[in-house]
Amino acid sequence: MAGLQPTVTVKKRFPAPSPDTTAWRIFHDAASEVWVDHFDGRWLVQTREPDFPGFVTQLAEGVADSIYWRPRDKAAATAPVLVAGESVAERFAVRENGASFWIDFRAGYSCGIFLDQRLNRRWVGEIARPGQRVLNTFAYTGGFSVMAALAGATTTTVDLSGTYLDWTWENFTLNGLDPAAHHGVKGDAFNWLRTFARQGRTFHGIVLDPPTFSRKAKGTFRSERDYADLAALAAALIEPGGWILCCANTHGLTSERFERDVLRGIRSRRRRVLSREDPGMPPEFRGDEYLKSLRLVVE
Numbered sequence: 001m002a003g004l005q006p007t008v009t010v011k012k013r014f015p016a017p018s019p020d021t022t023a024w025r026i027f028h029d030a031a032s033e034v035w036v037d038h039f040d041g042r043w044l045v046q047t048r049e050p051d052f053p054g055f056v057t058q059l060a061e062g063v064a065d066s067i068y069w070r071p072r073d074k075a076a077a078t079a080p081v082l083v084a085g086e087s088v089a090e091r092f093a094v095r096e097n098g099a100s101f102w103i104d105f106r107a108g109y110s111c112g113i114f115l116d117q118r119l120n121r122r123w124v125g126e127i128a129r130p131g132q133r134v135l136n137t138f139a140y141t142g143g144f145s146v147m148a149a150l151a152g153a154t155t156t157t158v159d160l161s162g163t164y165l166d167w168t169w170e171n172f173t174l175n176g177l178d179p180a181a182h183h184g185v186k187g188d189a190f191n192w193l194r195t196f197a198r199q200g201r202t203f204h205g206i207v208l209d210p211p212t213f214s215r216k217a218k219g220t221f222r223s224e225r226d227y228a229d230l231a232a233l234a235a236a237l238i239e240p241g242g243w244i245l246c247c248a249n250t251h252g253l254t255s256e257r258f259e260r261d262v263l264r265g266i267r268s269r270r271r272r273v274l275s276r277e278d279p280g281m282p283p284e285f286r287g288d289e290y291l292k293s294l295r296l297v298v299e
């Protein structure tokens, strides 16, 4: 009948973002809350619902050798289960904009890389310079450190977890970088930012990418409540003309409010922001913009 539109929804895969990238979010549907990440032919499906979405098997035809699934309501530490294809019993490497990262589906919390940070990792690789000092806090497996180190910077990587620091060094080695030429610190990032200030240490670039909620040595940190304090700690360490990448993975925080908090923190240390840029999320994440980012250059 004239005027009627087809009601069939065509599920579309996102293409690889660049020829030298083998890991990206290949599908997401915010309405049905299904997210699919492609890791060099292995798929990791996450769902809000407790049932596996059957259409994903069709979507994977000819593209994925393995499909793993993890409902998001499972405890964060649950490893995904194999739904179809070959089992992935070992860690494997993926490529992103020319860098390599180890992925391990057996790891609980996340499998080694947060794909939503691809544009920021690329930016860090572009802005970091040989001979500069770059501090990566809340580093997880050191993705930002790898990018800065590949650009020739000397990096300092801070995370609470020794396991993730070890993973960071394995990522360094995978990229032909010598871990011995870089620094790693296991411990509370808030404490370390204060310690670096006491020691008079400064950095040309700083990455702040805390979890939404964290326990500190004293009290707790919540992105929505405490980001200005965190930005102030970084402002005390940044070299004149240096950059700070601020990120918050929080649905509940608007970009405007996030920017206000960050700027308040920087200015509380009497530092002036020369430029700021909100890059938005990678295209395949649009429509579900939980990750807030701000790239600052400080006078």
Ligand SMILES: C[S@@+](CC[C@H](N)C(=O)[O-])C[C@H]1O[C@@H](n2cnc3c(N)ncnc32)[C@H](O)[C@@H]1O
Binding pocket: 113, 114, 117, 137, 138, 139, 140, 141, 142, 143, 144, 158, 159, 160, 161, 164, 187, 188, 189, 190, 209, 210, 211, 214, 215, 216, 249
């Ligand atoms: C959201 S992830 C960071 C992701 C990382 N920036 C990336 O792009 O891959 C949070 C990380 O912060 C670490 N973490 C949580 N609380 C911390 C704290 N108080 N001090 C240092 N690291 C912390 C966790 O161990 C975890 O690796």
